[in-house]
Amino acid sequence: MSSVTLRELTKQYAGNAGLSLDSVSLDVAHGEFICLVGPSGCGKTTALRMIAGLESVTSGEIEIGDRVVNDLAPRDRDIALVFQSYALYPHMTVFGNMSFGLKIRKVPKDEIKAAVTDAARILDLEQYLDRKPAQLSGGQRQRVALGRAIVRNPAAFLMDEPLSNLDAKLRVQTRAEIARLHHRLGATMIYVTHDQVEAMTMADRIAVINLGKLEQVGSPRELYLRPANQFVAGFIGSPSMNFVPMHVESIDGGIRVVSAGGDMDVNLDDVESAMIHRAGVSDVVLGVRPEHLDHRPRSGRGLQLSASVDVIEFLGNDEHVHLSSGSHELVAIVDARTPLTIGDTLTLSASSEAIHLFHPETGVALK
Amino acid sequence: MSQVPSVRERRTVGLLKRLRLSRAVVNVILGLVAVFWLVPTISLLVISLRPESLFGESGWWTVFTAPSQLTWGNYTTIFSQGFAAGGVLDSLTTSLEITIPVTILVALISSLAAYSLVFGSWRGRDWIFLVIVGLMVVPLQVALIPVVQLYREMGNLFGLNPYGTIPGVIIFHVAFGLPFGIFLMRNFLTGIPKDLLEAGRIEGAGEWKxxxxxxxxxxxxxxxxxxIFQFIWVWNDLLVALVFLGGNVHTPLTIFLYDQTRSLAANYWIVSTGAVVSIFVPLIVFFSFQRYFVRGVLAGAVK
Known part of the structure; x- marks a missing residue:
């Protein structure tokens, strides 16, 4: 087990003007579980495949342990990759699948047997060792793919959306299993997913990638509470953050920001006023998470708005309410016991701590 | 539930009855077609098992009323020559000497070429494949004379003329078997998920592994x-064998049989007996390879 370091890693495919991966730098500590998240086509899988050695490096450096592996073949990098499709060898038994890599490396037979039995025990596959992949369920195949990685005891585990082919229930179960596995093995894991919930629940740290660029790296809590920019703010959290363009107005002794139609206004506290002063902007994008919109009038500083109810999604404990306020659409999460009907006008508020401000052009969070 | 069957139930029963009936009709028709197709082969087998003298006297079907006609005589006669040149066993050996190497070479080279065409990353492999597909339409007759000349030139240049030798026939058959072989293998290999190869590569397998x-x-x-295709194709080939091995001492079965029919008084008992012998080998090949026709070999690989 060892650390993985990416230094200004860049990938450009032949015949493609844009960069698939643009100067991404990332340090993955020994034993850390890091998730690469981003929308599909953002370059996260490309990054993973470059670490694995399945894609060439256009520029930059990949370091595993303390050696640069740019020019090493995949087999010499001491990594294991769990494919999205599992990529099990259909003509081999579960035992054959899990022992294939060890056999190639000429590990003695009894050691292979011990390693496979051990992995099978961890993954609860002991009674399936003689079966072929076709005779297994999706969840079991997934575990065989994990087992194939575990037996090799690699420097780092790479996983490419390993849960995306499972149904929702199995996904939650396997998610916990992988987290437990990470805990147990203490292995360095790099996990690619487009599902921010997976990333939030499993990762020590998350790297958000968009259009080939690294947007932000941090713990799930950090990304949720202090997103670096509008993209990260919108990507992390479900339903995603509401964004409203606002205009900055000076009032006696402070600053107020107002939406275009005047349906929303915010009394900023001193910290936020100072942010806007420092940025020197006359417009700003306001962000507030649906779960932070309260169904009551504002008391003190913060946001207040009135909006009419368009759609109500009942989820049991609470409801996702889609609202329109002037020309803006918003989502709020309210207690399911609140009596609401479509067309109602609500007064919603948010405390000033729940408010995020972003630069109108660059999208960077104001500091 | 009432005792009286509902309309729907009665309808279902009626439908099932009709289905069973129509299936019976289909089976009878299929059986007739099968018999019709098998008659020439059966007659050949029966003729080979009747004494030579009876050939001109009565039809082969009389065997059904007089089974005492049956004898192994013809077989003992043609096998009695042993492996002497010009005998049926010698021809059988020659046929195998040509067919087995051709089949192995075509299967091996086609698989390797297809592997490179599908999973390689060299430039122009799609074009090469198109050219290979184009070669499939070239009839082999057009190549007979040029290849004979080429062989002769090889003899002049290197002192090694494959004309008239078994390797000469093998090279010709392999060359004409490859386009279809590569086409078939390439189309099959494109169905193998690339992930499997990448998984192997990461686990440490080299290209050969x-x-x-x-x-x-x-x-x-x-x-x-x-x-199977290749084996039967080469096994049944007469034209290439005639051109390249026409005057040879050792000839394949097809030439052996052809030699027996072309004289004015054709030796029908030898032809029929030899033909039965020549049928057996492809049948063995077919049944021994049959078990590999498994559908869904890729099941469970991905997803």
Whole structure:
């Protein structure tokens, strides 16, 4: 087990003007579980495949342990990759699948047997060792793919959306299993997913990638509470953050920001006023998470708005309410016991701590 | 539930009855077609098992009323020559000497070429494949004379003329078997998920290991059908054998049989007995490769 370091890693495919991966730098500590998240086509899988050695490096450096592996073949990098499709060898038994890599490396037979039995025990596959992949369920195949990685005891585990082919229930179960596995093995894991919930629940740290660029790296809590920019703010959290363009107005002794139609206004506290002063902007994008919109009038500083109810999604404990306020659409999460009907006008508020401000052009969070 | 069957139930029963009836009709028709197709082969077998003298006297079907006609006489006669040149066993050996290497070479080279065409990353492989597909339409007759000349030139230049030798026939058959072989194998290999190869690569397998441990076992159904096609095609070939081995001492079965029919008084008992012998080998090949025709070999690989 060892650390993985990416230094200004860049990938450009032949015949493609844009960069698939643009100067991404990332340090993955020994034993850390890091998730690469981003929308599909953002370059996260490309990054993973470059670490694995399945894609060439256009520029930059990949370091595993303390050696640069740019020019090493995949087999010499001491990594294991769990494919999205599992990529099990259909003509081999579960035992054959899990022992294939060890056999190639000429590990003695009894050691292979011990390693496979051990992995099978961890993954609860002991009674399936003689079966072929076709005779297994999706969840079991997934575990065989994990087992194939575990037996090799690699420097780092790479996983490419390993849960995306499972149904929702199995996904939650396997998610916990992988987290437990990470805990147990203490292995360095790099996990690619487009599902921010997976990333939030499993990762020590998350790297958000968009259009080939690294947007932000941090713990799930950090990304949720202090997103670096509008993209990260919108990507992390479900339903995603509401964004409203606002205009900055000076009032006696402070600053107020107002939406275009005047349906929303915010009394900023001193910290936020100072942010806007420092940025020197006359417009700003306001962000507030649906779960932070309260169904009551504002008391003190913060946001207040009135909006009419368009759609109500009942989820049991609470409801996702889609609202329109002037020309803006918003989502709020309210207690399911609140009596609401479509067309109602609500007064919603948010405390000033729940408010995020972003630069109108660059999208960077104001500091 | 009432005792009286509902309308729907009665309808279902009626439908099932009709289905069973129509299935019976289909089976009878299929049986008749099968018998019709088998008659020439059966007659050949019966003729080979009747004494030569009876050939001009009564029809082969009289065997059904007089089974005492049956005898192994013809077989003991043609096998009595042993492996002497010009005998049926010698021809059988020659046929195998040509057919087996051709089948193995075509299967092997086609698989390797297809592997490179599908999983390689060299430039222009799609164009090469198109050219190979184009070669499939070239009839082999047009190549007979040029190849004979080429062989002769080889003899002049290197002192090694494959004309009139078994390797000469093998080279010709392999060359004409490859376009179809590559076409078939390439189309089959494109169905193998690339992830499997990448998984192997990460686990430490080199190109050869991936080829024979992952790709070949998965391609067995295609290889089996290619081998059967190729085997039967070469086994039945008369034209190429005549051109390249026409005057040879050792000739394949097709030439042996042809030699027996072309004289004015054709030796029908030898022809029929030899033909039965020549049928057996392809049948053995077919049934032994048949078990590789497994559908869904790739099941469970991905997803």
């Amino acid at each position: 991936i080829f024979y441990s992952i790709v070949l076992p998965l391609a067995l159904p295609a290889i089996a059908s290619l081998a």
